[in-house]
Amino acid sequence: MASFAPRGDKKELEEGSAFAPKFDADGLIPAMAIDADTREPLMLAYMNAESLQLTLEKGEAVYWSRSRQEIWHKGATSGHVQKVREIRTDCDQDAIILYVNQRGEGACHTGRSGCFYRKIEPNGSLSFTEEGRKFDPDAVYGKK
Amino acid sequence: MASFAPRGDKKELEEGSAFAPKFDADGLIPAMAIDADTREPLMLAYMNAESLQLTLEKGEAVYWSRSRQEIWHKGATSGHVQKVREIRTDCDQDAIILYVNQRGEGACHTGRSGCFYRKIEPNGSLSFTEEGRKFDPDAVYGKK
Numbered sequence: 001m002a003s004f005a006p007r008g009d010k011k012e013l014e015e016g017s018a019f020a021p022k023f024d025a026d027g028l029i030p031a032m033a034i035d036a037d038t039r040e041p042l043m044l045a046y047m048n049a050e051s052l053q054l055t056l057e058k059g060e061a062v063y064w065s066r067s068r069q070e071i072w073h074k075g076a077t078s079g080h081v082q083k084v085r086e087i088r089t090d091c092d093q094d095a096i097i098l099y100v101n102q103r104g105e106g107a108c109h110t111g112r113s114g115c116f117y118r119k120i121e122p123n124g125s126l127s128f129t130e131e132g133r134k135f136d137p138d139a140v141y142g143k144k
Numbered sequence: 145m146a147s148f149a150p151r152g153d154k155k156e157l158e159e160g161s162a163f164a165p166k167f168d169a170d171g172l173i174p175a176m177a178i179d180a181d182t183r184e185p186l187m188l189a190y191m192n193a194e195s196l197q198l199t200l201e202k203g204e205a206v207y208w209s210r211s212r213q214e215i216w217h218k219g220a221t222s223g224h225v226q227k228v229r230e231i232r233t234d235c236d237q238d239a240i241i242l243y244v245n246q247r248g249e250g251a252c253h254t255g256r257s258g259c260f261y262r263k264i265e266p267n268g269s270l271s272f273t274e275e276g277r278k279f280d281p282d283a284v285y286g287k288k
Contacts, residue, residue, distance in 0.1 A: 004268075014254050017225075017262075017270045030174050030188060039183040041232075044174060044239040058270065089270065090259035091252055095188040097260050108235055110158050115234035116241050118161075124148075124200065126161045126233065 004049065007093075014091045022094040023049060029096055033061060033107065035114075036085040036099040042107035042114040045072075048095065059084050061098055078140045080104035105134035109141065148193065151237075158235045166238040167193060173240055177205060177251065180229040180243040180259075185256040186251035189216075191240065203228050205242055211220035222284045224248035253285065 005018035013020060023029050028046040035042055041083040045063040047055065051071055054062040058073075061082035075081030082100035087098055106113040111133030118126040149162035157164060167173050172190040177221065179186055189207040195215055202217075203212040205226035211215040219225030226244035233240055250257040255277030260269040 002282065019264055019268055019270050022145050032176055032185070032188065034185065035145040041176070041178065044234060056264070056266075087264040088260040088273070089262055089264060090188060091256075091261070092253050095259075097185055101287055110235050112235075115239075116232040118236070119231055120163055120200070120233060122200075124163055129232070 004052075009028075010092075013093050018091055018138075020127075021052065021089065022092065022095075022097070025098050026060055028064060028066075029094060030099055031061075031063065031096040033082055033098045033100050033102075040114055041116050042082075042100070042102060044115070055084060055098070056087070061100060065115065067117070074107075075103060078104060078109075080107065080140075082107070104140075109137055111137045148196075154236075157237050163233065164237055165193075165196065165233065165240070166236065168238075172208060172210075173238060174204075175207065175242055177226055177242045177244050177246075180245055184258055185260050186226075186244070186246060187257070189218075196240070199228060199242070199254040200231070205244060218251075219247060222248060222253075224251065224284075226251070248284075253281055255279050255281045255284075 005020040005130040007020045016100055021029050027048045030045050031047050033042040045079045046066060048064040051062040051064045061084060063072045063074060081103045084098055084100055086099040108115040112130050113134050121127055149164040151164045165173050171192045175191050176188050177186040190210060192208040195206040195208045205228060207216045207217045207218060225247045228242055228244055230243040252259040256274050257278050261272060261274040263273055265271055
């Protein structure tokens with residue numbers, strides 16, 4: 001498995017062409033998946049070095065599940081894989097954006113197209129921006 | 145300063161209207177700022193409870209600077225404040241999206257409109273999607 005470039009100095013990280021991702025103390029980097037066509041944010045998850053490498057190799061989003069502590073090939077259970085169209089990194093290379101084509105009806109395990117389906121109102125409560133579900137999570141993932 | 149709702153059970157977190165953000169072991173939650181008009185991702189930064197509360201109160205993005213370990217009112221130095229149009233949270237309420245109007249020429253300290261100005265090529269190197277700078281960082285932030 002290929003490895004990533006060593007972390008260079010500030011100028012190399014910001015202006016260079018070597019991909020030298022920074023993983024945090026838990027070995028993770030945040031990755032925001034965005035629908036490549038609609039530009040709708042789908043989900044924020046995390047990758048470790050192995051899952052980032054697998055994402056690059058497969059062309060499908062592979063995360064690290066913090067709750068299950070395992071490699072998480074998104075869609076392996078649901079069929080809702082994310083075909084990667086483009087990957088971006090930021091100035092200091094400690095965050096990732098995946099522009100993806102989401103297969104199936106949605107990215108969120110609640111049955112919605114994306115996870116960011118609620119906005120915070122001025123009074124501090126949440127209101128739904130996408131009330132209806134796109135699919136039945138019990139049917140896709142099995143009743144829990 | 146108002147506090148947030150206590151973390152409820154899975155159903156309350158995912159389907160409820162109480163905002164109960166989850167902060168990590170360092171007391172932080174990731175926040176992706178996205179241009180409210182162009183839908184271009186601008187930056188990924190972090191908030192602690194105080195900076196999230198300040199963001200809600202001021203209507204401008206206030207982050208926690210991990211490098212300086214202090215409250216970071218974005219734009220206080222550069223004038224490049226982010227006027228918050230809408231805030232979203234995700235299914236398990238451990239991530240934030242800010243839809244903002246970016247004041248000034250850009251969000252990134254390198255002088256670009258956003259931080260995600262490089263894409264990862266299939267060979268693993270980086271290529272620039274936004275080569276030119278929108279502003280001179282030395283002029284805005286002072287020569288470092």
